[in-house]
Amino acid sequence: MASASTTSSMQAEAFPDGTSEYKPLRASNKFDSKKPHISDQPMTLKNWPQHFNWLNTIIIIVIPFIGLISTYWVPANWKTVAFSIFYYFHCGLGITAGYHRLWAHSAYKGSLPLKIYLAAVGAGAVEGSIRWWSHGHRAHHRYTDTDKDPYSVRKGLMYSHIGWMIFNQNPKRKGRTDITDLNEDPVVVWQHKNYIKTFITMALIFPTVVCGLGWNDWLGGFIYAGILRIFFIQQATFCVNSLAHWLGEQPFDDRNSPRDHVITALVTLGEGYHNFHHEFPSDYRNAIQWYQYDPTKWCIWTWKQLGLAYDLKQFRQNEIEKGRLQQMQKKLDQKRATLDWGTPLEQLPVVSWDDFIAQSKEGKALIAIAGVIHDVSDFIKDHPGGKALISSAIGKDATAIFNGGVYNHSNAAHNLLSTMRVGVLRGGCEVEIWKRAQFENKDVSYVND
Amino acid sequence: MASASTTSSMQAEAFPDGTSEYKPLRASNKFDSKKPHISDQPMTLKNWPQHFNWLNTIIIIVIPFIGLISTYWVPANWKTVAFSIFYYFHCGLGITAGYHRLWAHSAYKGSLPLKIYLAAVGAGAVEGSIRWWSHGHRAHHRYTDTDKDPYSVRKGLMYSHIGWMIFNQNPKRKGRTDITDLNEDPVVVWQHKNYIKTFITMALIFPTVVCGLGWNDWLGGFIYAGILRIFFIQQATFCVNSLAHWLGEQPFDDRNSPRDHVITALVTLGEGYHNFHHEFPSDYRNAIQWYQYDPTKWCIWTWKQLGLAYDLKQFRQNEIEKGRLQQMQKKLDQKRATLDWGTPLEQLPVVSWDDFIAQSKEGKALIAIAGVIHDVSDFIKDHPGGKALISSAIGKDATAIFNGGVYNHSNAAHNLLSTMRVGVLRGGCEVEIWKRAQFENKDVSYVND
Numbered sequence A, B: 001m002a003s004a005s006t007t008s009s010m011q012a013e014a015f016p017d018g019t020s021e022y023k024p025l026r027a028s029n030k031f032d033s034k035k036p037h038i039s040d041q042p043m044t045l046k047n048w049p050q051h052f053n054w055l056n057t058i059i060i061i062v063i064p065f066i067g068l069i070s071t072y073w074v075p076a077n078w079k080t081v082a083f084s085i086f087y088y089f090h091c092g093l094g095i096t097a098g099y100h101r102l103w104a105h106s107a108y109k110g111s112l113p114l115k116i117y118l119a120a121v122g123a124g125a126v127e128g129s130i131r132w133w134s135h136g137h138r139a140h141h142r143y144t145d146t147d148k149d150p151y152s153v154r155k156g157l158m159y160s161h162i163g164w165m166i167f168n169q170n171p172k173r174k175g176r177t178d179i180t181d182l183n184e185d186p187v188v189v190w191q192h193k194n195y196i197k198t199f200i201t202m203a204l205i206f207p208t209v210v211c212g213l214g215w216n217d218w219l220g221g222f223i224y225a226g227i228l229r230i231f232f233i234q235q236a237t238f239c240v241n242s243l244a245h246w247l248g249e250q251p252f253d254d255r256n257s258p259r260d261h262v263i264t265a266l267v268t269l270g271e272g273y274h275n276f277h278h279e280f281p282s283d284y285r286n287a288i289q290w291y292q293y294d295p296t297k298w299c300i301w302t303w304k305q306l307g308l309a310y311d312l313k314q315f316r317q318n319e320i321e322k323g324r325l326q327q328m329q330k331k332l333d334q335k336r337a338t339l340d341w342g343t344p345l346e347q348l349p350v351v352s353w354d355d356f357i358a359q360s361k362e363g364k365a366l367i368a369i370a371g372v373i374h375d376v377s378d379f380i381k382d383h384p385g386g387k388a389l390i391s392s393a394i395g396k397d398a399t400a401i402f403n404g405g406v407y408n409h410s411n412a413a414h415n416l417l418s419t420m421r422v423g424v425l426r427g428g429c430e431v432e433i434w435k436r437a438q439f440e441n442k443d444v445s446y447v448n449d
């Protein structure tokens, strides 16, 4: 493929694997790469202010806190509260359907109006630009749980929730990823270059103006539909990085931290089936059952019906079932290894038929079944089929009797039998009793009819 | 073992497998074995009365029906109703803890007083003598679901519930079993020989007298604590033969009909974990979890604490887990067979390294991984890691890149990959790109640090 090498060469300047270090498009955020980064130094009484990313701390913690306190003086207007909730869902969708599934994972394609809408309401959630967010998220998928994962849950639940933002991180630590596609998307580039304008407009001005012009609640609009709504969206969507890597089941793979849980789904507009998502990241769905809560999926599907979204990607059910099956198999194999399956055949002594007969005559309760000699002494009194039947097989090859001749023993009986192994018959599996009967020309029948 | 042959010879008169035909101890119930049995003839307008076992029909259906109607004239005294329920549980236990677990399955041993109590209250349930009941039940376990099973559910739910009793059965059809132990138990033999006296005393006279002498409700005692209580016990315990083979899960074996269900357990004093029970019949428990309903087990355990019962048999947890695991494995294997795992390697053409390179140069999107050639043409645009990365591996051996060199692909990715197989490399699995780099003495590195 000629075109392939062209595409990959576009990013190949930096690294042979087609990825590049994340380079901010706007600022020239310089720092001395010789000096060790602040995050690599222990926090002390003197240097602690340098450890904090103050801009993020103010946006994520200080402002919401002021907003919360000011509700004491700013009464809640029910129209403002209703609009806040309504707008909450739009901005939430901006993150889940826009930032996450559309841009970070290319799980579907969006028409220009849809992309503009998602870039706008996504900015209203105040979680950084699409470009920055998606780069970090791709690193999170590619390097999940490692040091290169920007919000690795292995560093603690709080770290993955907000710690990674409020403390300064070494920019060199974050894994590299390929964002060629995003750099080619004009909506992404525009939003990134004008991010500060965009987010102030969408997160603060727009809701204030709506509540102000609509029902003259300018201050309420600013506090409730602006600041507090931002706070709730942030905390909810951050749960995808924390809760979704901490709470729930792992039906597809348990080597890494992602988990499926309905609580996470309820909090995050459907991003709660995160074990599935890490396994099938470019699937436009997170929940694959119709009864599971995934409103983001429902919206994308609706946009498709309206002609606003297309090329919805979906892994084949066959691939999904294969993953689930392999994980179940793994669990089963782990369980199997903890159980006692009897002495392995290769560790048993090889015994001749005549020795077997001789030892049985000496009083040992030995029974040969399928070429293996079993010592049933301790079991005779417990045999569910009675003492007489099991005793009648001592010193004989009971392969046929045991397997239906007299009674077709259950799986459980076969398992139990294998724990009684004491030797392997030389010559292997032979139905001795039948051979003898034929030889002596007698009619010994163990069939029941 | 010398004693073994002695034990087995005691029953060996009849059949070489140590069992015997069920022979009534009392009557000499003769029938002409030459003439075909009535159950082998179709029911006609003329012969239908001969098809019915009238004694059983009267006991199981007619009398309860009369009892039900007579409640219209006999008012229910609350003391009588309370006593009926109390006595119901005793007689129910007679069947579950006595007839079933103690005598039919020897799941534990009982002291003489306990055995007398169980034989007495068991007779109060009016389900035949211990000897007759246990013989049939052992045949049911040994020949489950076959024609020799006296209450095979394969003949219909109603047949297994009561049909097998109200219609005459060919006595030759019922499977043979070993009841030597029962013939040696004086309580069993006495109860069998005096069965009619015992059951009339325990099922009718005793409850009537208690209610009569106790609170002067002679007629109510007869109808409620006698007839109607018998009816409810019968219907409840019959559910073990019907419902327990029809409703629920099969965690241990799905080749036969027994099933586990909490509803059956609630109805039958804990005999509802029937799939477990058929697999581990001589376990004194039916429910193995503490939170499952098995009052019969709780009673046996309590009797043990009181010194009335001993030698409680229990299969090792290891054996139980093995059974459960094998059934899960079976389910998984069935599921596995329905999925598409890609063309098997042995059906793929063998391709030389140079042909692979040549075809890739001609524009085919081929990637070699672990000695297998994959056609990724249709997947490039869908690749979650981006077009550039996957394209950069075309015409190369990407074993190392795919398995961690660039990105350690998930299980899901490996599964997907196997559906894209088109050929096997001659020479097998070779990390060509590394070999070439070494040969050309260039430093090609795909590691990320």
Ligand code: HEM
Pocket: A367, A374, A376, A379, A383, A384, A385, A386, A389, A390, A391, A392, A393, A398, A401, A402, A406, A407, A408, A409, A410, A411, A412, A413, A416, A417, B017, B137, B138, B139, B141, B142, B278, B279, B280, B281, B282
């Ligand atoms: C050699 C070791 C043996 C073991 C470990 C064994 C184990 C068992 C077990 C666990 C059961 C309970 C039902 C089941 O799980 O299928 C059972 C039932 C039975 N066994 Fe065996 N058995 C052995 C030998 C024999 C022999 C040699 C005979 C016959 C000659 C025999 C005849 C029966 C019969 C007839 C039953 C059915 C009893 C009933 O369900 O009422 N068994 N055995």
Ligand code: HEM
Pocket: A017, A137, A138, A139, A141, A142, A278, A279, A280, A281, A282, B367, B374, B376, B379, B383, B384, B385, B386, B389, B390, B391, B392, B393, B398, B401, B402, B406, B407, B408, B409, B410, B411, B412, B413, B416, B417
């Ligand atoms: C040859 C067939 C390939 C298949 C079928 C395939 C499949 C996939 C799949 C299903 C994923 C989603 C995550 C996962 O399941 O692990 C993925 C992610 C990824 N693949 Fe591939 N891949 C292929 C080749 C490559 C190659 C050759 C490279 C690198 C040169 C590559 C690099 C990546 C990266 C970096 C990711 C992570 C992207 C992210 O999570 O953001 N893949 N691939």
Ligand SMILES: [Fe+2]
Pocket: A140, A240, A241, A244, A245, A258, A274, A278
């Ligand atoms: Fe994640």
Ligand SMILES: [Fe+2]
Pocket: A100, A104, A105, A137, A141, A277, A281
């Ligand atoms: Fe994701």
Ligand SMILES: [Fe+2]
Pocket: B140, B240, B241, B244, B245, B258, B274, B278
């Ligand atoms: Fe049964």
Ligand SMILES: [Fe+2]
Pocket: B100, B104, B105, B137, B141, B277, B281
């Ligand atoms: Fe049973």
